[in-house]
Amino acid sequence: MKYENADLTYLLISYLKITDVKRLTKLRQLHDEIGDFFNELPSLKAEYEREFGEEFTQKTFELIENKPFFEKELNRYYNEGIVLVDYDDSRYPERLKQIHNPPVLLYAKGDLSLLESENTIGVVGPRKITDYGINSTKIFVEAFVKADITVVSGIAIGTDGLAHRETLRLGGKTIAVLPCGQNLVYPSQNADLYRAIAEKGLRISEYPLDLGVAKYTFAGRNRIINGLSDALFVPEAAKGSGTAITMSHAVSEGNTIYAVPGSVFSKESELTNEYINSGKARMASDPDVVLKGYGLGLKKEIVELTDAEMQVVRILKGGETHFDDLAEKSGLSASELLVAISAMECQGVINSNGNYYILNKNKKYKGKTK
Amino acid sequence: MLTKTKAYALKGLEGQAVEIEVDLTPGVPAMEMVGLPDAVVKESKDRVRSAIINSGFDYPIKRITINFAPAETKKEGAIFDLPVAIGILSAYDQIPTNCQDGYVLLGELSLDGSLRKINGLMAILISGLQNGYKKYIVPKENQAEASFVDGIEVYPASNLSEVVNHLSNVSPIPRLETKKFNGKNETSKYGVDFADVKGQLKAKRALEIAVAGGHNVLMVGPPGAGKTMLAKCVLTIMPDLSFEEAVEVTKIHSVAGVLDASQGIVTSRPFRSPHHSITVPALIGGDRRAKPGEVSLAHNGVLFLDEVPEYGRTVLDSLRQPLEDGVVTISRVLQTVEYPACFTLIGSMNPCPCGNYGSKNKECTCSPSQIRNYIGRISGPFLDRIDIQIEVDGISFGEFKDKASGEPSEKIRERVVKVREIERERFKGSKTRTNSEMTNEDIKKYCEVDRESQNLLELSFAKLGLSARAGFRILRVARTIADLEGSDSIKVEHIAEAIQYRSLDKKYWK
Numbered sequence: 001m002k003y004e005n006a007d008l009t010y011l012l013i014s015y016l017k018i019t020d021v022k023r024l025t026k027l028r029q030l031h032d033e034i035g036d037f038f039n040e041l042p043s044l045k046a047e048y049e050r051e052f053g054e055e056f057t058q059k060t061f062e063l064i065e066n067k068p069f070f071e072k073e074l075n076r077y078y079n080e081g082i083v084l085v086d087y088d089d090s091r092y093p094e095r096l097k098q099i100h101n102p103p104v105l106l107y108a109k110g111d112l113s114l115l116e117s118e119n120t121i122g123v124v125g126p127r128k129i130t131d132y133g134i135n136s137t138k139i140f141v142e143a144f145v146k147a148d149i150t151v152v153s154g155i156a157i158g159t160d161g162l163a164h165r166e167t168l169r170l171g172g173k174t175i176a177v178l179p180c181g182q183n184l185v186y187p188s189q190n191a192d193l194y195r196a197i198a199e200k201g202l203r204i205s206e207y208p209l210d211l212g213v214a215k216y217t218f219a220g221r222n223r224i225i226n227g228l229s230d231a232l233f234v235p236e237a238a239k240g241s242g243t244a245i246t247m248s249h250a251v252s253e254g255n256t257i258y259a260v261p262g263s264v265f266s267k268e269s270e271l272t273n274e275y276i277n278s279g280k281a282r283m284a285s286d287p288d289v290v291l292k293g294y295g296l297g298l299k300k301e302i303v304e305l306t307d308a309e310m311q312v313v314r315i316l317k318g319g320e321t322h323f324d325d326l327a328e329k330s331g332l333s334a335s336e337l338l339v340a341i342s343a344m345e346c347q348g349v350i351n352s353n354g355n356y357y358i359l360n361k362n363k364k365y366k367g368k369t370k
Numbered sequence: 371m372l373t374k375t376k377a378y379a380l381k382g383l384e385g386q387a388v389e390i391e392v393d394l395t396p397g398v399p400a401m402e403m404v405g406l407p408d409a410v411v412k413e414s415k416d417r418v419r420s421a422i423i424n425s426g427f428d429y430p431i432k433r434i435t436i437n438f439a440p441a442e443t444k445k446e447g448a449i450f451d452l453p454v455a456i457g458i459l460s461a462y463d464q465i466p467t468n469c470q471d472g473y474v475l476l477g478e479l480s481l482d483g484s485l486r487k488i489n490g491l492m493a494i495l496i497s498g499l500q501n502g503y504k505k506y507i508v509p510k511e512n513q514a515e516a517s518f519v520d521g522i523e524v525y526p527a528s529n530l531s532e533v534v535n536h537l538s539n540v541s542p543i544p545r546l547e548t549k550k551f552n553g554k555n556e557t558s559k560y561g562v563d564f565a566d567v568k569g570q571l572k573a574k575r576a577l578e579i580a581v582a583g584g585h586n587v588l589m590v591g592p593p594g595a596g597k598t599m600l601a602k603c604v605l606t607i608m609p610d611l612s613f614e615e616a617v618e619v620t621k622i623h624s625v626a627g628v629l630d631a632s633q634g635i636v637t638s639r640p641f642r643s644p645h646h647s648i649t650v651p652a653l654i655g656g657d658r659r660a661k662p663g664e665v666s667l668a669h670n671g672v673l674f675l676d677e678v679p680e681y682g683r684t685v686l687d688s689l690r691q692p693l694e695d696g697v698v699t700i701s702r703v704l705q706t707v708e709y710p711a712c713f714t715l716i717g718s719m720n721p722c723p724c725g726n727y728g729s730k731n732k733e734c735t736c737s738p739s740q741i742r743n744y745i746g747r748i749s750g751p752f753l754d755r756i757d758i759q760i761e762v763d764g765i766s767f768g769e770f771k772d773k774a775s776g777e778p779s780e781k782i783r784e785r786v787v788k789v790r791e792i793e794r795e796r797f798k799g800s801k802t803r804t805n806s807e808m809t810n811e812d813i814k815k816y817c818e819v820d821r822e823s824q825n826l827l828e829l830s831f832a833k834l835g836l837s838a839r840a841g842f843r844i845l846r847v848a849r850t851i852a853d854l855e856g857s858d859s860i861k862v863e864h865i866a867e868a869i870q871y872r873s874l875d876k877k878y879w880k
Binding site: 127128130131157158169189265267322323324327334335337338339341342343345346348353354355356 | 569570571572574575728730731733734736737738741742761762763826829830832833851863865866867869870
């Protein structure tokens with residue numbers, strides 16, 4: 001059995017349930033070389049008892065008796081293609097160390113280079129997302145991908161799944177932070193996304209291979225999303241929702257929040273609006289606002305459109321429009337309009353929700369020269 | 371004394387000749403029936419006895435043996451009352467011997483001797499015609515139905531005495547005149563018109579395509595969006611009912627006992643909207659006597675399922691065979707029958723249990739899993755048979771006032787009829803009737819697309835997350851759109867429009 005000694009040590013430490021970094025630092029200071037943990041430990045009993053107390057020491061010594069078990073366990077991780085990134089690892093993201101209780105060990109699967117992404121943004125929002133939320137998430141994520149910002153989210157249904165899917169579809173970088181061990185899939189309807197992200201993005205979890213979801217794992221996950229992100233993007237949030245908890249957490253960590261302003265009538269925008277009001281969040285009225293915060297800009301792609309399509313674009317510049325109104329204002333027949341819509345949807349010029357259409361602001365449009 | 375009388379039995383949509391033999395022998399007065407009569411047939415002895423006596427004839431005080439031949443098929447219904455009565459009268463010399471020869475007698479008797487309406491007359495008469503039977507005596511109540519069958523002599527009678535007088539030539543009943551069939555589709559028949567539907571341009575266009583190509587439709591939208599109204603309007607743009615089609619429909623409706631007796635024939639396309647509590651036998655057909663179900667009653671017309679997810683899953687899945695084959699086969703202990711079931715399915719549903727998911731002005735109170743479960747009640751294979759999916763939303767009253775009225779149904783119907791003609795020409799000699807029924811081979815043959823269209827299809831698969839199986843559906847719909855434009859080949863704009871009718875694939879079923 002081949003393994004990294006440090007991996008074995010950290011696996012054991014994870015069994016000791018050390019989640020406090022101070023404690024971890026103390027423990028590391030006792031050892032010369034953390035990889036030699038198993039060999040050094042017997043000679044350090046006294047120091048351990050002094051530092052950590054009798055109970056902890058006894059537990060640690062019991063665990064090291066079981067070295068073969070940890071070796072076997074570690075091999076399971078290796079077989080699954082999971083890489084252990086510990087706190088001391090050079091790949092461990094600096095920004096994650098800034099939060100007040102960073103995870104001691106990350107189980108990662110996929111493209112590890114994403115941990116060293118220059119810019120990252122966390123996307124959090126409700127599981128039940130309105131059409132407004134869907135459309136705003138889509139255009140913001142498109143801008144993030146274009147600006148090469150890594151999208152971090154929690155692979156839940158709704159906003160999270162949408163953010164991941166859109167990023168992957170546009171060929172962007174995405175990190176999914178799991179609420180469970182790497183061997184599990186939660187929620188099950190995102191099984192395809194779990195696979196896709198392992199291939200084209202990065203899946204990370206702070207939980208052992210087979211750990212199922214629990215209330216605390218979701219909170220833990222949200223904390224990591226916060227830690228991995230330079231800022232948080234929130235398309236929608238209702239009061240008292242899970243997103244609300246993540247947002248207040250971000251505020252206490254001093255993370256920037258970009259919230260999309262919403263309708264006064266929508267319950268799903270109550271909290272985002274409130275955050276903007278109280279200055280706790282910046283108003284994400286346009287993808288450009290967020291990109292500027294990163295010191296980036298969006299080079300708007302120019303799309304050439306036919307006359308009929310340009311007509312539709314001109315009408316949509318006035319805001320979201322119903323199909324019937326589009327037909328009436330443009331003078332196009334239902335059939336002509338549907339043709340134009342199909343072409344524009346495929347080029348990412350417009351998004352639809354039901355019979356309402358909305359213009360993608362990330363692009364510039366001009367008529368085709370004949 | 372022994373007599374033979376011709377009668378007819380129903381087997382599915384076919385009639386089957388039955389010979390009723392009556393023999394009177396001296397002995398204890400009793401009536402014995404043989405030849406597999408069911409309970410209703412057996413009860414006829416009391417009706418027949420009363421009817422004969424109450425019509426002023428003598429009832430034989432003898433042992434009466436009645437045989438229904440062929441003996442091995444089960445005889446059902448009260449349709450044999452009249453031939454049994456005439457057989458007895460003839461055997462008892464109350465009427466000239468064998469005067470009923472050459473006639474087929476059909477009818478249920480009332481105790482006072484009057485004749486009651488029977489079910490399935492059209493089917494019987496057509497079978498009889500094919501088997502060379504020329505003369506029929508039928509209940510007067512059924513005369514309208516009989517008047518549409520050409521090439522036979524029909525004598526409608528209102529009671530037993532009239533039949534006797536006719537047969538013994540005392541006062542012959544005048545022969546029934548045949549009527550001309552008029553299946554012209556007129557909007558005024560329905561009380562709705564597409565011109566009354568304000569806005570909803572996309573839905574109207576989709577329904578026009580659906581009717582032209584025989585495509586099934588699913589409409590999704592909040593309550594009050596006008597889904598039912600739109601579905602009802604579909605009838606107004608359907609092509610005229612041809613006589614052949616009308617006969618097919620009438621046979622089924624007559625057998626099922628839902629035919630309007632005063633009309634005698636179905637003159638407009640059926641619109642069936644069974645409630646969602648319907649059972650599989652009621653929908654597909656069945657019960658002990660293998661009666662036609664709603665799918666067959668909707669033959670050549672529209673089957674409208676309101677609130678599709680509310681129907682039982684097995685009920686929905688049972689629709690797969692008729693949707694695929696256009697017929698249903700019902701097997702029961704006693705018989706296996708086949709009923710035609712070519713209909714356009716129009717379904718409507720709310721986007722979620724509370725109905726407001728995706729609505730602009732109302733808050734949806736459902737949880738994500740509730741919405742998922744609701745949508746999940748519709749199985750993939752069922753959805754696979756639906757070519758056109760559209761979202762319908764309500765318009766507020768303010769908008770409602772401003773919206774221009776639409777095109778009248780009559781205009782739309784003209785275009786639909788043209789496409790139907792193109793389809794008839796295209797599929798001449800094959801089982802396929804409409805674009806929606808095209809097999810994969812038909813699609814290869816009639817739905818060639820150029821490079822540009824192919825690119826668009828592939829792009830839409832990637833961008834809109836459409837499945838490959840949606841591809842065939844898109845091609846079928848594109849074929850109909852091209853036909854509506856009068857174009858021989860499918861062009862890129864036809865594909866582009868067809869893609870828009872898969873809106874649910876990308877939204878709900880991803």
